[in-house]
Structure formats: C-alpha cells, structure tokens
Amino acid sequence: MRAPKMHPAAAAEPFVEAAETGVLVADEEGGGRSLWQDARRRFFQNKVAVASLVWLAIVAAMALIGPLVAPWDYESVDWSVLGNIREAGRPSIESGHWFGTDELGRDLFARTMQGTQISLMVGIVGALAAVVIGTLYGAISGYAGGRVDGFMMRLVDILVSIPYMFVLILLLVVVQASAFLQSIPGIQFIALFVGIGAISWFDMARIARGQTLSLKNREFVEAAIATGVRPFRIVTRHIVPNLMGIVVVYATLLVPNMIIFESFVSFLGLGVQEPATSWGALLNDGAETLTRGTLWQIGFPLFFFVTTLFAFFFIGDGLRDALDPKDR
Amino acid sequence: MTLLRLEDLSVTFPVARRGAWPWEAPDLLRAVTDVSLEVAAGETLGLVGESGSGKSTLARAVIGTIPASSGRVLWEGQDLAALSAGRRRRHRAEVQMVFQDPLAALNPRMTVGRAIAEPLQTHEPDASRDERRRRVGEVMEKVGLSPKLMDRYPHEFSGGQCQRVGIARALVLNPRLIVADEPVSALDVSVQAQVVNLMKRLVKDMGISLIFIAHDLSVVRNVSDRIAVMYLGRLMEVGPARPLIAAPAHPYTRALVEAVPVPDPARGAVRAAGLVEGDIPSPLSPPSGCVFRTRCPRARPDCADAPPALRPVRETEAACIHPIAEAAHA
Numbered sequence: 001m002r003a004p005k006m007h008p009a010a011a012a013e014p015f016v017e018a019a020e021t022g023v024l025v026a027d028e029e030g031g032g033r034s035l036w037q038d039a040r041r042r043f044f045q046n047k048v049a050v051a052s053l054v055w056l057a058i059v060a061a062m063a064l065i066g067p068l069v070a071p072w073d074y075e076s077v078d079w080s081v082l083g084n085i086r087e088a089g090r091p092s093i094e095s096g097h098w099f100g101t102d103e104l105g106r107d108l109f110a111r112t113m114q115g116t117q118i119s120l121m122v123g124i125v126g127a128l129a130a131v132v133i134g135t136l137y138g139a140i141s142g143y144a145g146g147r148v149d150g151f152m153m154r155l156v157d158i159l160v161s162i163p164y165m166f167v168l169i170l171l172l173v174v175v176q177a178s179a180f181l182q183s184i185p186g187i188q189f190i191a192l193f194v195g196i197g198a199i200s201w202f203d204m205a206r207i208a209r210g211q212t213l214s215l216k217n218r219e220f221v222e223a224a225i226a227t228g229v230r231p232f233r234i235v236t237r238h239i240v241p242n243l244m245g246i247v248v249v250y251a252t253l254l255v256p257n258m259i260i261f262e263s264f265v266s267f268l269g270l271g272v273q274e275p276a277t278s279w280g281a282l283l284n285d286g287a288e289t290l291t292r293g294t295l296w297q298i299g300f301p302l303f304f305f306v307t308t309l310f311a312f313f314f315i316g317d318g319l320r321d322a323l324d325p326k327d328r
Numbered sequence: 329m330t331l332l333r334l335e336d337l338s339v340t341f342p343v344a345r346r347g348a349w350p351w352e353a354p355d356l357l358r359a360v361t362d363v364s365l366e367v368a369a370g371e372t373l374g375l376v377g378e379s380g381s382g383k384s385t386l387a388r389a390v391i392g393t394i395p396a397s398s399g400r401v402l403w404e405g406q407d408l409a410a411l412s413a414g415r416r417r418r419h420r421a422e423v424q425m426v427f428q429d430p431l432a433a434l435n436p437r438m439t440v441g442r443a444i445a446e447p448l449q450t451h452e453p454d455a456s457r458d459e460r461r462r463r464v465g466e467v468m469e470k471v472g473l474s475p476k477l478m479d480r481y482p483h484e485f486s487g488g489q490c491q492r493v494g495i496a497r498a499l500v501l502n503p504r505l506i507v508a509d510e511p512v513s514a515l516d517v518s519v520q521a522q523v524v525n526l527m528k529r530l531v532k533d534m535g536i537s538l539i540f541i542a543h544d545l546s547v548v549r550n551v552s553d554r555i556a557v558m559y560l561g562r563l564m565e566v567g568p569a570r571p572l573i574a575a576p577a578h579p580y581t582r583a584l585v586e587a588v589p590v591p592d593p594a595r596g597a598v599r600a601a602g603l604v605e606g607d608i609p610s611p612l613s614p615p616s617g618c619v620f621r622t623r624c625p626r627a628r629p630d631c632a633d634a635p636p637a638l639r640p641v642r643e644t645e646a647a648c649i650h651p652i653a654e655a656a657h658a
Contacts, residue, residue: 230450
C-alpha cells in the first residue's frame with residue numbers, strides 16, 4: 001500500500017514545535033513530493049496501464065521508424081505481384097512485403113505505418129485542441145459565472161446541437177471540389193485537423209466549467225482574490241492547474257474517439273486522400289477485398305487499430321485511478 | 329488612531345425562492361445589518377457569535393471580496409467603495425486574511441513557497457526571484473517554519489503547519505490589518521494554543537491590527553483588546569475584553585460567557601441553567617425589534633418595537649433595551 005504521505009516532521013509537530021519560537025527542522029533536504037509525483041507512482045503500479053503505455057510507445061516508434069527501414073514505400077506499386085495478389089502479394093519476408101500488399105500491389109507494411117502516423121496525429125491534434133481550447137473556454141466561463149457563463153455555455157449547446165458529422169463531411173467535400181483550395185498543399189489534412197479540432201473541445205469545455213464552478217468557491221481562490229490577484233492569473237495559476245488531472249484523463253480517452261472519428265470519415269472515402277492513408281482508409285480497402293482471400297489486408301491495420309485504441313483506453317483508466325481525488 | 333471604521337455596514341444577498349420566475353423579486357438574506365465598528369491601529373478586535381451570525385460575511389466585506397449593500401467601509405477615513413480600481417488593488421496589500429480551513433486555503437498544486445510568494449508577486453512584481461525567496465524564507469522563520477520546507481506541497485504539512493503557512497502568506501507584505509476568520513477552529517486543541525499565541529505575538533511585534541473571529545469566547549478573550557459580539561447580523565455588544573466578559577451588559581453576551589466550559593462540574597451545572605435554547609432564527613425573516621428577543625430569557629413586549637441601538641452600559645456598549653444591570657459573575 002501507499003506509504004503515509006505526511007512528512008515525518010509534520011507527524012511529530014507538537015514535539016518539534018515545543019519551543020514556541022523554535023523553527024521546525026526538516027530531516028530531509030530538497031523539494032517536496034507534488035500530487036503529480038504521487039499520481040505517477042500510482043500509475044506505474046498499474047500493470048495494464050504500463051503495458052499499454054509500452055505498446056503505445058512501440059506503435060509510435062514503428063510508425064516513425066518503420067517507413068525508413070521498409071524496403072518499399074507506401075505509394076509505389078509492385079508490378080510483379082499485380083494480378084496475383086492472392087498468391088504473390090501475401091505477407092512474406094523474402095518479397096519484402098512483410099504485411100503483404102494491398103489490392104493495387106502497394107506494400108501494406110509501409111502503408112500501415114503511414115496510416116498509423118496519420119491516425120495518431122489526428123488523435124493527438126484533436127485531443128490537444130480539446131485541452132487548449134476546451135479547458136481555457138470552460139475555465140473562463142465557469143470562473144466568470146453569471147451572464148458570461150450563461151452565454152458561453154449556451155453557445156456550446158448550440159454548437160453541440162449541429163450535426164457535426166454532416167458539417168465535417170460538407171467541409172471535406174467543399175475542399176475536395178474547390179480547385180482553388182486544392183492548390184494549397186496539404187489542404188486535405190488541414191481541413192481534417194481543423195474540422196476535428198473544432199468539434200473535439202465541446203465536452204472538455206463542459207467538464208472544465210463544471211470543475212471550475214466547484215473550484216472557484218474554494219478558499220485558496222478566495223485568498224488569491226483577497227490578495228488582489230487579477231482574474232486571468234487566478235484562472236491560469238489556480239483554476240487550470242487543478243483542472244489538469246481530469247483534463248489529462250479525458251484527453252487520453254478522447255484520442256481514441258478522434259481516431260475512430262477520423263477512421264469513419266476516411267471509411268466513407270472522405271478525409272485522407274490517396275495515396276496517403278489512415279487506419280480508416282486501410283480498413284475500408286481491406287473490407288472491400290474481404291471475400292477475395294486476402295485477409296491480411298484488413299487483418300494488419302485492424303490489429304494496430306484495435307490494440308492502439310485499447311492501449312489508449314487502458315492508459316486513460318490508469319490515469320483516472322492515479323489522479324482520483326478520492327484516493328488522495 | 330482609527331485604522332478601519334465601519335459605518336452602518338449592511339450586506340444582503342438575493343436568494344431566489346424555489347420555483348420563482350426569473351423576473352420575480354428575490355428574497356433578501358440579511359447577513360449583516362447596520363454594523364458600526366472601529367479598529368484602531370495595533371489593536372486586536374475579537375468578533376464572536378454563533379454560526380450564522382454574519383461574522384464571516386462581515387470579514388469578507390472588510391477585505392472587499394463581498395460588496396457592502398449599504399453603509400461604508402472607511403480605511404483611514406477613506407471610503408473604499410469610492411476608490412479607483414487601481415487604488416483598491418493596492419489597498420488589498422494592506423489588509424490580508426487568514427482562513428478557517430488551513431488546507432483548503434492553499435492551492436494543492438502550488439508549493440507553500442509559491443503560495444506565500446503570491447502576494448509579493450502581485451504587489452511587487454519587480455522583485456527578483458532571489459529577493460522573493462529571501463523574503464518568503466524570512467517570513468517562514470517568523471511563523472516558526474523552516475525555510476527548507478519552501479518547496480514542499482501543502483498536503484505534506486499538518487493542519488497547524490498549514491495555518492502557519494497561511495499566516496506567513498498574510499504577513500509577507502507587512503499588512504496593516506489582518507482579518508483572521510476562525511483561524512484555529514479547524515485545529516487540534518493543543519495546536520490551537522500554539523497558533524493563537526503565534527498570532528498574538530506577531531501582531532504585537534509588528535504592530536498589526538487584527539480582527540480575530542471565533543465562535544468560541546474562550547479563544548477570543550485570550551487575544552483580544554476589545555470584543556464585539558454579533559447575533560443574526562447585528563452587533564449586540566462591543567467593549568473592552570475584560571469588562572465585557574466579567575460583566576456582560578447584553579443577555580446574549582452573558583449566554584455566550586456562560587457557554588464557555590468550566591472545568592468544575594458543580595459550577596458548570598449551575599451556569600448551564602442560564603443557556604439560551606433553540607436555534608438562531610432565519611436571516612431571511614429576522615424577528616422585529618431586537619433580533620435576539622425570540623431566545624432572550626429577559627425579553628419583554630417592548631423588545632419587539634424597534635431594533636435597539638448601541639448605547640453605553642457601564643464600560644461597554646450594548647444594543648439592548650433592558651441590559652443586565654448588575655455585574656453577574658465577577
């Protein structure tokens with residue numbers, strides 16, 4: 001179990017302090033143990049969460065290094081296997097197609113790694129947007145209170161009520177159809193990231209606001225107000241750091257949701273455009289050839305997709321347990 | 329010299345009735361009504377009263393986190409409400425507060441050193457990091473904490489130590505007035521005495537005025553030069569500590585004095601007979617006339633007429649139409 005948190009000098013206070021003017025003596029030098037350090041220790045005791053973290057690190061490392069070591073790149077067609085994907089395109093070490101090839105003879109290992117890069121990036125961008133926009137928006141709304149709070153939160157309510165999938169699809173279609181927009185390099189990615197970032201922060205804003213409402217009546221906030229600390233500094237120094245626990249947990253759980261969301265959009269044929277790919281696009285391709293005896297085309301992307309999502313969820317759970325205020 | 333002066337200070341809160349429409353006028357909760365008080369430079373004023381008597385609200389009106397509904401708060405003769413925003417912010421450096429729950433008053437994500445340094449950072453932003461650390465270390469030693477503990481977090485401290493940190497934070501700017509809102513009621517009895525003595529010594533050494541709030545008269549009489557007794561948002565009696573306790577003029581003060589536990593059971597039983605019964609009435613609809621009359625053992629019909637003003641009775645001032653004439657327990 002956890003060691004008692006109280007410092008030995010604190011436990012022995014009445015004795016150490018016997019002399020009224022005496023100065024407490026610490027028996028240990030150096031800094032204190034912050035709540036984050038406590039949480040980290042508890043997190044690392046959670047085996048499933050640590051294993052998930054390790055797996056996530058492996059996936060991320062593969063996504064970064066994989067394309068460099070793979071004998072094929074993700075867009076070149078291997079003409080020697082074309083027409084006989086079922087036999088020649090199956091996964092093998094000799095041919096250099098470790099995960100086999102897709103229906104067009106492109107190397108599936110390189111494509112899966114490239115798709116992993118895109119999907120992780122989408123997840124992280126979505127979560128970051130949620131953390132930055134959502135936390136600040138919610139904290140400011142909750143701290144301001146009254147009419148400002150009412151206005152800011154009704155605005156979120158209205159935005160939430162818009163069918164975001166429809167808006168995102170519309171955005172991507174417009175971008176695809178516009179010759180002008182297509183002339184901007186990477187516009188498809190940008191549109192995707194903007195679309196996902198724009199919708200991911202609503203729930204975070206609501207969570208942050210709710211927490212802020214309970215935090216702002218705590219005495220340490222009142223102490224800061226009484227001292228004359230300016231409102232924005234109170235939000236950034238006192239409110240937001242105390243929100244971080246719940247924000248980190250929610251952000252970790254948001255990453256897989258964003259990945260699923262992007263996969264769905266790509267599955268529909270929007271989102272990432274050929275030859276670039278993502279997990280959703282790979283699954284889409286794999287699903288189309290499901291009956292042709294090339295199961296590796298869906299198997300490998302699915303494996304990475306599912307295990308990574310599980311890893312994120314387990315990490316989120318582990319963080320929540322580690323940061324749970326009730327256990328503090 | 330008068331440092332702080334309250335003139336007919338009232339604080340009311342609008343309370344929406346359950347199920348009321350937004351355009352209906354809310355009920356008014358009268359937390360503090362027509363309180364006039366003075367605090368001299370270097371003086372310690374004890375403020376007592378049971379829960380719900382408006383002590384904490386009064387404290388917050390003094391430090392300015394709750395606005396006064398009517399009346400004035402004068403700081404060295406200047407009306408605080410009339411100050412510009414910048415002047416008022418600077419004024420905040422001169423009045424500091426010590427809170428009831430020592431752990432809740434410290435941000436759990438901040439080291440105690442940073443917590444103590446926050447007022448410095450706010451009011452003397454030009455001070456260098458080293459200068460700040462030096463001053464935080466100094467003030468920590470003053471309250472009996474080793475400066476080595478500067479980089480620790482509040483949850484690593486005991487309640488008494490946290491309250492010392494709270495006191496250090498209040499002292500770091502060398503304020504003129506400290507408002508302590510029940511600073512010891514959350515602490516163990518043995519630690520209470522240490523913290524009370526520490527505060528007493530510090531305000532005397534540094535010449536700081538102190539408003540010391542407690543619901544327990546035995547704690548207050550130990551530190552206070554003068555004592556003010558509140559009930560249901562109004563002042564019942566004000567006066568020098570010794571005569572107020574030795575010979576209370578107001579029946580409510582007497583009830584509080586008698587509620588102080590006595591180590592002698594035989595005497596305690598006799599005194600307990602004089603205790604007031606029942607609960608404090610709702611501040612949403614206070615009784616007419618003298619607010620204490622519903623629980624007062626000496627109430628007469630004329631007590632319901634008008635709220636009595638403070639008037640001198642022997643050495644203290646009491647808001648009572650029928651003050652206790654004799655010196656009760658000498």
